Amino acid sequence: MGRPRGMTSQGVGDTLARLARFLVVSDPGQLRLRSASQTTSTLVVALACLVVTTKALGQPITVAMLGSVVAMFSAFVVRDRSAAGRLLTTGLIVVPASVAVTVSTLLGPIRVAADVGFIVVLFTAVYVRRFGPRGFALGMGAFISYFFALFLRAQTAQLPYLLMAVVIGVAAALTVRFLFQREWAGAELTRLTRALRASALDVVDTVDPLGAEGYTPPIPGRHEAGARRTVAERLERLANTALMIEDWLDRNVAAAHVSVTGNDLSRRIFDAQQATEQVAFAMRGADPTTLSDPVRRAFAALRVVLHTTPSDDELRSARRVVTKAEAAATGSDQESIVIRSVARAVRAHTAVHRVAAHAIEREAAGERSSAPDAPTPTEASDDEASPSEQKGWYARLQPTTRTAIQVAVATSIATVLGEMVSPARWYWAVLSAFVVFTGTTTRGEILTRAGHRIVGTVVGVIAGVLLAALVGHDPPVQLALIVVCVFFAFYLVAVANGLLVFFITVLLAMLYGLLGTFSIAVLELRIVETCVGASVGITAAYFILPTRTRETVREKVDDYLEALDDLIVQCVDSVVEPGREVDLVPAARRLDLALQALQTAARPLQVGASDRRSLRVAPASRARRSTARLVRVLEACDRAAHALTRAGIVAAAADPSSAPSEDVREALRSGRDDVRASVAALRSVVREAGGDSEGYEGTRAHAMEQTPVTALVERDPEHLPTATRIAVRALDRLDHAAALTRVRI
Structure with missing residues (x-):
């Protein structure tokens, strides 16, 4: 009887551990938790103050409720990038809120006037979004205040007390926001890097489920499509977490909180993300039940590094394990490739962990930096948005x-x-x-x-x-x-x-x-x-x-492919001419942001999309499936572009004397031109009205052929520089992904 109880306790422990990891992964940096906690705390503080105040003044509970609602939304709708900007916007909400409450209360008894006033407020609340996050927050503050004054049937005699409630509510929001913002930025970075490791561990557990506690090994030959979708979803979650760390770098001076500069940290995060993607790619099609002991030990070492709080001894031990396995993996077989990919992931995540550990040490020592937020790049307003491709005179109107x-x-x-x-x-x-x-x-x-x-x-x-x-x-x-x-x-x-x-x-x-x-x-x-x-x-x-959603998706696809083309050129130039000090990570992140914008725009078109094949389907269903397929292909392009970026980074840090031979350089340029031609063909298809694949089939034959750059690697892989080998494989993956795409948007 004792054994089953122990097994049950272990099972419960595994379940709780997976639940804890899910909460970390689903809310990187606990940003949603903190936002909800801040909003709720603001409501509680405002409600407590206003209930006491209104009772003392003999006012009904509705007055306290209005101020509490204003406080709650003041906490939620403010989204300025800098801490000072968030405090300023919160304080400014008192102005539109007071005006809206006054107008609503005065017009309330006059039904038609109140209706017209409400419509004007709603129009203005949307129009001012063109002024960025502050315009959005102030417009929403006016809308909420006007609406709840109507909802609570505010009386003209209550107006002074209602305005007092608005001021108290905004003051409560300011107080709580100031207290929440006093947290050291290093703590947020620590939570984000923990979420990055948890997301990476989810990816590892998906491609190697046998090594994960509580996981059931997959049945060979079954559920392959579902497994691929799961890997893609978890890689997307990993990418989103990495972008959140990039956002942290935009808002903070990294050197004030950790031991490296912002560029160094950005590169380490990118390397950890790309290394995890490479592990997933290397394990594609592999059967976890047939992995050898060296591969199994390498994966065990990676899991140690991705644990929430590995000790220094555990990190050193993990590196020794993968270094030994990597030294023995000298071939080009799949297991050797997997071992090298896992070893690189161990080193990359160890580097990120050491940065986060330094932040934890500074926090424990009570150090606080008075360094200001990083300069916030000016956000393009809707007035500067690219013109829509849709027809009609209203195409010249701004979106807001x-x-x-x-x-x-x-x-x-x-x-x-x-x-x-x-x-x-x-x-x-x-x-x-x-x-x-x-x-x-x-x-x-x-x-x-x-x-x-x-x-x-x-x-x-x-x-x-x-x-x-x-x-x-x-x-x-x-x-x-x-x-x-x-x-x-x-x-x-x-x-x-x-x-x-x-x-x-x-x-x-x-x-x-x-x-x-x-x-x-x-x-x-x-x-x-x-x-x-x-x-x-x-x-x-x-x-x-x-x-139209389809036109917006076409624009986002075009933006993504343009960013991809720019990145291909920069990376290949770096590989062809090594030793040039060029930072390619920002270009890769611009590509990631373009993909994220595309995924958001395409989501409505993917509702109801199915992977099931049928000879007789409705055109709308074909369009949905084609859109979903296009997004998946571009996600694969994004991961291949990450590998190409790594090749460029490796080459940029290399000695100029390590440049490849002239025939290799010509082959690289030829491969670059082939990939760019495939990307250009895809862009032309997406830009066409109707977005059909007619005229694009010619590139399919090219995709099935062996390109000069691929033949180069197969002929003499061992004598090529590391950056060149990585670039060739990445270009090959990009070429096939882009050329085999059929599009109908």
Whole structure:
């Protein structure tokens, strides 16, 4: 009996360890957790201060609620890059919020005037997004304040107290934000690097599941497509974590917190990411059950390095293991390639870990740097956005202007229809019509957002009714549930907007109960008004100055391929002429950001895409599958481009005398031109109206042939410089990926 208990305890421990790693990986740097905690703390502080103040002044609870809502959204919508900028924007919210509350309160008794005022506020809130994160925050502050003043039926006699509540709410948000921002930036970097290692460990566990505790070995020959998708998803998560560290480097002076410069740290992060990708690529098609003992020991050493807190002795031991295995892996067989890839990953992640360990030591010693934030690059406003390819006079309008006009039309119609449904709750329809445009730019995104909002509202009403029946009228419990709903709403909003709507709807049920106005009919009315508003928003997006998702995706693909072409040229030039001190990591990161923008834009087109093959499918289904396939291919191009970047970095640090021979250089240039031709052909296809693959099939024959640069490596691989070998393989992968793509967007 003792043995099963031990096994059960071990199983529970493994489950908890995997859960902890999932939480780290799914929220790199705990940024979502900190944001939700900050928003919730702001609400609690503001609510406590305002309840005491309003009671002392003899004002109703609605005054305290308005100030608390303003405080909560002041904490959430501020997204300036610098700490000083976030504090300044938070403080400035008091101005538009006060103006909006004043206008809403004064116009409230005049129904038509209040409706027009609301539409003007919504139009302005969208229009000012062109001024960047600060414009977005101030516009949302005005919108929220106007809406909740209407929702709480503010009276003119309460106006001085309402303005006082706004000031107290913003002051609470400033106080909590200042306290949260006092945390040393090194702690954030430590959490981000821990998330990077956890993401890398997820990748390793996917390609070598036998070595992972609690994992079941895969069945050979089955679930191969699912396994490839899992690897791709985890590599994407690893890439996103690396980009978050790059964002940290943009906001902070690295040398003030760690022992290396920002460029050095950026290169180490890139090397760790690319080394992990190389391990996954080397293990492609391998059977984990047939790996030899040296390979198994190398993977065990990599897992030690990727552990959350490996000791210095463990790191040294891991390096000794892979160094010994690498010395014996002199062949070009698959296991030797895997061992060399794993050894490089061990060294790369060890280098990152030592930087993070230095940050931890400084934090433990109580050191704090007074160095200012890193200079924030000027963010391009929507006014400077590249012109759309769509036809029509409105193509000259800026995106914020176009969206503001759509919002004005949609909310005007929603106001009329909402009042027809319910003269007392019309604003729910207006709110839904507005919210579907928040954070969206294309028709596909708006359709997805509207669907999430409707589903979240319906499920939230059901949960709210059940919870209200269980709780009854118990103010302390209702307030506690409101706080819990706020935390989960803002913690999960980045996962799915529908989860935000769900928890906000449950929150409203508790709020109605607290105000003594709860009824099932009111919540049912919210569903109807939400559906009306979402439908109006979708209609406006499709027929009023539309921004088509497919055209946006084509633009993003074009931007990505342009960045890829630039990177290919820079990297091959570095390999052909080694010893030139050139930093290629920023160019690689620009490519990663372009891919990230493409993935976001293409997401609505991939809804419903399937990997199943069929001879008779609808055109829309073909387009979805083709878009999903294109994104996957470009993700593969991105990983090959990372390998090419590594070749350029290695060559840049090499001695100029190590330059390849003239025939090798000519072969490299020829390979570069071949890949660029494939990329150019793909760009021309994507740019075509309809995006079909006609005229692109000629490159498929080329992709099946052996290129001069590939033949070069197969003929004499051992006598080529390391950078040249890496570049040749990367160019070959890029050439095949680009040339074999069929596109229909």
